[in-house]
Amino acid sequence: MMMICLILAVIFCSPVFSEDWKAHVVQNLDALVSSCIVVPCSFSHPKTGLPSSKLRGIWHLKSDHKKIIYYEDQTRVDDNFKGRTRLLGHLGQDNCTLEMVEIKNHDNGPFCFRIELVETAQPTKDMFSFVEECVSFKMLSDTPKPSLTLPEKIIQGRPCSVTCSIRHTCSTHMPKITWSRTSDEITEVHRELHLGIWEVLSTLIFIPDEKDDHNEITCTVAFYGGKTSFTTSKIYVKRAENYNHIIIPAAVGIGTAVIFGVFCILIVKKYKNRIAELQNQEGSMFNRLSRLSRRIRA
Ligand SMILES: *[C@@H]1O[C@H](CO)[C@@H](O)[C@H](O)[C@H]1NC(C)=O
Numbered sequence: 001m002m003m004i005c006l007i008l009a010v011i012f013c014s015p016v017f018s019e020d021w022k023a024h025v026v027q028n029l030d031a032l033v034s035s036c037i038v039v040p041c042s043f044s045h046p047k048t049g050l051p052s053s054k055l056r057g058i059w060h061l062k063s064d065h066k067k068i069i070y071y072e073d074q075t076r077v078d079d080n081f082k083g084r085t086r087l088l089g090h091l092g093q094d095n096c097t098l099e100m101v102e103i104k105n106h107d108n109g110p111f112c113f114r115i116e117l118v119e120t121a122q123p124t125k126d127m128f129s130f131v132e133e134c135v136s137f138k139m140l141s142d143t144p145k146p147s148l149t150l151p152e153k154i155i156q157g158r159p160c161s162v163t164c165s166i167r168h169t170c171s172t173h174m175p176k177i178t179w180s181r182t183s184d185e186i187t188e189v190h191r192e193l194h195l196g197i198w199e200v201l202s203t204l205i206f207i208p209d210e211k212d213d214h215n216e217i218t219c220t221v222a223f224y225g226g227k228t229s230f231t232t233s234k235i236y237v238k239r240a241e242n243y244n245h246i247i248i249p250a251a252v253g254i255g256t257a258v259i260f261g262v263f264c265i266l267i268v269k270k271y272k273n274r275i276a277e278l279q280n281q282e283g284s285m286f287n288r289l290s291r292l293s294r295r296i297r298a
Contacts, residue, residue: 025096026196032170060111060114146219155238157209165201188202210237218231
């Protein structure tokens with residue numbers, strides 16, 4: 001009888017230890033106190049295509065699996081976490097992504113995910129299989145400052161683009177970036193740098209004028225939960241480089257040369273006519289003289 005039980009147990013529990021049961025959870029994430037965090041999580045199991053209703057996802061403290069931080073049934077959730085956790089992913093799509101809001105500085109974990117397979121035929125004796133993967137939070141008590149990048153040269157009258165970026169781990173409530181200087185052109189890009197680590201990048205394009213010189217530009221980040229931080233940088237506007245000191249003398253020079261050239265041509269033309277006239281006159285004189293000499297010889 002014992003043998004049969006053992007064999008049955010091995011048969012039933014084998015999926016538990018088979019490699020098909022896998023969970024993928026980001027192991028380390030920065031968490032900003034008072035803000036939110038989204039932990040990407042996915043899993044695979046041999047019985048693919050099960051509806052969410054047959055699966056039960058649980059997040060609990062690694063140190064004590066009875067300290068549940070997420071469960072469908074709120075009453076089983078530890079008081080410290082009640083109402084602060086939410087499963088974003090659909091278990092039916094093998095997605096166990098967790099959101100935690102109002103982060104407290106003792107929420108560092110590690111927190112582990114566990115999946116249970118519910119056999120509805122025996123509702124009382126839940127057949128379960130599980131995998132465990134845990135995440136730890138590094139608590140940020142100081143609000144991170146955004147990084148502000150200005151172009152090397154800011155030239156008066158020429159469009160200039162300034163960027164401000166911030167990393168975060170709260171993809172459901174992205175931090176908001178605002179600028180101290182007004183502009184018609186502000187663009188914002190959100191991207192995932194690594195699994196669970198996001199970046200908001202705001203680009204402001206403005207045309208600097210004299211008033212901007214020696215002025216400050218500030219970019220402020222407002223995190224979900226109310227924390228803010230900012231970075232300030234001074235702007236040095238360069239006068240637009242102009243080439244008038246080269247162009248004007250060159251133009252004057254070329255103009256003078258052209259006028260002089262035309263003048264010379266006119267003079268040469270005029271004198272050519274005169275010379276031709278003179279030559280003609282000389283010619284007729286010579287003719288007359290030669291005729292005269294012939295007559296004399298005759
Ligand atoms: C899991 O669900 C979250 C929240 O809906 C989503 O952002 C994420 O892309 C999903 N992950 C996968 C691997 O589908």
